[in-house]
Amino acid sequence: MVIELSVLDLTLAALLILALAGVSLRLGLGIGQRLVVSAARTTIQLLLIGLVLKLLFDNAHFLWVAAMAAVMITAAGREVMARQKRRFVGWWGFGLGTLSMFVSSFTVSVLALLVVISNTPWYAPQYAIPLLGMVLGNTMNGIALGLDRLTHEASARRAVLEARLALGQDWDETIADTRREAIRVGMIPIINAMAAAGIVSLPGMMTGQILAGTPPVEAVKYQILVMFLIAGGTGFGTVVAVSLGARRLFDERQRLRLDRLRTSAD
Amino acid sequence: MPTLSLHQLRTRHVGPIDLDIAAGECVCIRGASGSGKSLLLRAIADLDSHAGAAVLDGRACASMPGPAWRRQVALVMAEGQWWADSVGEHFPGGCTPASLDRLGLPADALGWQVARCSTGERQRLALLRTLMQQPAVLLLDEPTGNLDEDSTARVESLLGDYRREHAAALLWVSHDPRQAARVAQRRFMLEDGRLVEEGEEEDGGESTSVSRARCPDAGDAAW
Numbered sequence: 001m002v003i004e005l006s007v008l009d010l011t012l013a014a015l016l017i018l019a020l021a022g023v024s025l026r027l028g029l030g031i032g033q034r035l036v037v038s039a040a041r042t043t044i045q046l047l048l049i050g051l052v053l054k055l056l057f058d059n060a061h062f063l064w065v066a067a068m069a070a071v072m073i074t075a076a077g078r079e080v081m082a083r084q085k086r087r088f089v090g091w092w093g094f095g096l097g098t099l100s101m102f103v104s105s106f107t108v109s110v111l112a113l114l115v116v117i118s119n120t121p122w123y124a125p126q127y128a129i130p131l132l133g134m135v136l137g138n139t140m141n142g143i144a145l146g147l148d149r150l151t152h153e154a155s156a157r158r159a160v161l162e163a164r165l166a167l168g169q170d171w172d173e174t175i176a177d178t179r180r181e182a183i184r185v186g187m188i189p190i191i192n193a194m195a196a197a198g199i200v201s202l203p204g205m206m207t208g209q210i211l212a213g214t215p216p217v218e219a220v221k222y223q224i225l226v227m228f229l230i231a232g233g234t235g236f237g238t239v240v241a242v243s244l245g246a247r248r249l250f251d252e253r254q255r256l257r258l259d260r261l262r263t264s265a266d
Numbered sequence: 267m268p269t270l271s272l273h274q275l276r277t278r279h280v281g282p283i284d285l286d287i288a289a290g291e292c293v294c295i296r297g298a299s300g301s302g303k304s305l306l307l308r309a310i311a312d313l314d315s316h317a318g319a320a321v322l323d324g325r326a327c328a329s330m331p332g333p334a335w336r337r338q339v340a341l342v343m344a345e346g347q348w349w350a351d352s353v354g355e356h357f358p359g360g361c362t363p364a365s366l367d368r369l370g371l372p373a374d375a376l377g378w379q380v381a382r383c384s385t386g387e388r389q390r391l392a393l394l395r396t397l398m399q400q401p402a403v404l405l406l407d408e409p410t411g412n413l414d415e416d417s418t419a420r421v422e423s424l425l426g427d428y429r430r431e432h433a434a435a436l437l438w439v440s441h442d443p444r445q446a447a448r449v450a451q452r453r454f455m456l457e458d459g460r461l462v463e464e465g466e467e468e469d470g471g472e473s474t475s476v477s478r479a480r481c482p483d484a485g486d487a488a489w
Contacts, residue, residue, distance in 0.1 A: 163346070
């Protein structure tokens, strides 16, 4: 059913990237090198994961699936940290996003595997890994956006926050507006994606299933499930990460502690 | 009676500071820019980490939660900050028209939009916002910094009455030696992180001291 792609087919598509890099060079955008490196990373990383998944599918042992999931969440935690302009110093920088993704993405994915899909075994990697990957990828975006907004706003509005503290407000009241805004920012992309799905955009997973020959209505049902899981994972993950981050901005004397943030060089 | 005591208080390049301010007393601190006057006030309000102790009526700052301490030992910053659109939203308990009137503000000032207030209006409103919480100690960072002479006199008079009526302790940072002479019972210079008390005789130069240029409170008329 699936039409196999040859190396030549992919090379033709790669010409697009090279053409874009040429335009970047011509216009002095200074982004050509990053474009080519990113395209190369995509190629290598996806080929590697293809091999890993093939291996995993052949050896569907729980421990292997769990190890794979652990690697994915660690990578996502690093990615969240790397995207922060101002990150928390020490273990908080990595731990905040990773912990939040663990509570949200893991819970949501395991719940879906056990209750909704109820495959045997429930951790069957054909379902578990792609599902976790999709939920994790989107949760990662939401948490990164939310945390970035939180730390940016707290730094920019330092004087206001300290004035509220000086008036005797507690940390929770002082940071409430900023926290609410940061959570909203983290959740908006998935809300927009759900609103536009099917009208403006055809989600990638569904498109992939249809390309692979799945009847459209079956593919759509899976896509709806995945959308809801992503929304749940992103929403709860962002709430947890931003709330923990907001608390971390204040110490036990309820002072604003922006020295707990470090501006990254990039 | 609220008495504020500082024991060996240190924060960054300021300190150690030992100072007692009695109930109903006003102490003025002057010092060059960057000498750490604002840092000292921030440390007393427990907004910055510090060594040493601050004690109010025998109750140490460290023995109560930060917000409880800051409601009693209230810092009025040089630059008032506003987070909501209307002035009134920053006054959860409202504001008595008499207080507004004493600072030359109309009774409907709480209905104003913050963005349309002049710098001088905001400074007076920020002071009132704190006074309405009836703190025992006021830490005032240049409370008349953006005010014309008339408004300055009104603020000094209101704070003097507040100090007497509530037996409040005032720590007043000012650039103006004449204002210090008017409002304070004791005056200090902050030099190299230490407080040096100024004697009465140093005020002999008051008549020759150059009056600090003030920003006219032009926005009042424009509003």
